[in-house]
Amino acid sequence: MPEEDLETVQRELTGTRAERDALRRELGDLRAWLCIELGIGRAEPSRHESTDLGVATDAEIVGEVRRLRDELARCTSAEETDDRRWSGIDVLIMDGRRIHAVQAVRTEFGTSLQLAVELLSERYTRLRRRYPDRFGESADTYWDGFRSF
Structure with missing residues (x-):
């Protein structure tokens, strides 16, 4: 091969190699930022890898993201269930039927x-x-004669 x-x-x-090293540094920074944001980290690296202290592995980061996604799904479904429980009551509230709403x-x-x-x-x-425009009564008169107790 010629010189x-x-x-x-x-x-x-x-x-x-320089591009690869730059990419590794960026990925390391990304891992560190994710660990900080997710509140996860490791006390010490495993003996088979040269990882900075406190930076979780990719699998640990993905596991935490999955856990948070599942937790969010549970919260969202709980809110949807709560909204379903309130849906009929909401109609009574917006129609100004306060006594019926209290009973409900x-x-x-x-x-x-x-x-x-x-x-x-x-x-x-x-x-x-x-929903400010969905009420049958104005905000000024909605509670008139109701809050006497």
């Missing part, structure tokens, strides 16, 4: 009268923010 070809191959090899809250959630009124008030506030 010039050998130098060209060595330059290309050096460039390729007590029936659905098995609460005391006072807690039902508190839950109704919290739900009203949430619905008023979320």
